[in-house]
Amino acid sequence: MCSGRVDLEFVLRAFSNGTDGVFIGGCRLNECNYITHGNYHALNMVLLCRKIMEHIGLNPERLRIEFMTSGEGILFAEVMSEFGNKVKELGPLGKGEGIDQNELKSKLAEITKLVPYIKLVKNEKLASRLVNPEEYDKLFTKDEIEKLFSEVISYYIDPEKCQACMICAKRCPVEAIISAKNQIHVIDQEKCIKCGTCFEVCPPKFCAVTKITGAPVPPPIPEEKRTIVRKGKPR
Ligand code: SF4
Numbered sequence: 001m002c003s004g005r006v007d008l009e010f011v012l013r014a015f016s017n018g019t020d021g022v023f024i025g026g027c028r029l030n031e032c033n034y035i036t037h038g039n040y041h042a043l044n045m046v047l048l049c050r051k052i053m054e055h056i057g058l059n060p061e062r063l064r065i066e067f068m069t070s071g072e073g074i075l076f077a078e079v080m081s082e083f084g085n086k087v088k089e090l091g092p093l094g095k096g097e098g099i100d101q102n103e104l105k106s107k108l109a110e111i112t113k114l115v116p117y118i119k120l121v122k123n124e125k126l127a128s129r130l131v132n133p134e135e136y137d138k139l140f141t142k143d144e145i146e147k148l149f150s151e152v153i154s155y156y157i158d159p160e161k162c163q164a165c166m167i168c169a170k171r172c173p174v175e176a177i178i179s180a181k182n183q184i185h186v187i188d189q190e191k192c193i194k195c196g197t198c199f200e201v202c203p204p205k206f207c208a209v210t211k212i213t214g215a216p217v218p219p220p221i222p223e224e225k226r227t228i229v230r231k232g233k234p235r
């Protein structure tokens with residue numbers, strides 16, 4: 001019902017499936033039926049996605065958003081015809097840009113995995129309401145996008161500090177923490193959406209969760225070494 005529901009992940013999925021172009025149609029800006037003004041969310045998502053596309057070497061013109069009413073059939077037909085011609089001109093996704101298909105697939109998969117993180121980090125800008133179309137291109141800068149991917153944050157539980165209080169595991173929104181009583185907790189990096197909750201909730205007296213920026217995460221402690229040694233109790 002609302003263009004604001006079109007998630008960044010949907011667009012990336014379409015491209016991952018080999019779609020050559022994605023068009024999003026929304027109601028006119030400031031004419032939203034809801035107080036949420038979801039069409040601004042859609043616009044900002046598209047502006048971000050277009051910069052991400054540029055970052056991985058895809059032509060951003062493969063993604064277009066337009067705002068119109070249901071009474072503007074002629075305008076819709078014109079825009080679709082123009083967009084269709086543009087996509088034809090650009091050629092098949094990736095081939096038109098000279099990117100290897102496997103490389104493109106792996107780049108798109110990598111970025112799709114980071115969608116929750118990207119939305120969290122760019123939350124403020126994604127909620128903006130730009131009035132002047134001239135501001136569109138400036139909302140997200142090239143440097144900002146480069147930094148977004150070169151300084152990705154990861155979370156790691158220091159096995160020397162974890163006391164298996166289980167608080168982080170209970171609060172993790174995606175069950176990404178391997179948890180058991182008296183066992184050092186471990187973050188499953190494949191499942192982690194980098195929300196930072198574990199970092200926030202780990203009690204200060206333990207301070208076991210570390211934030212790592214733009215660097216690899218140490219390998220997880222082997223399962224057989226995860227039992228916590230308490231004073232006076234053998235492993
Ligand atoms: S950062 Fe968020 S998603 Fe990742 S392990 Fe911590 S709580 Fe779970």
Ligand code: SF4
Nearest residue numbers: 162163165166168202
């Ligand atoms: S909250 Fe901290 S001390 Fe408690 S289980 Fe998680 S990482 Fe370990």
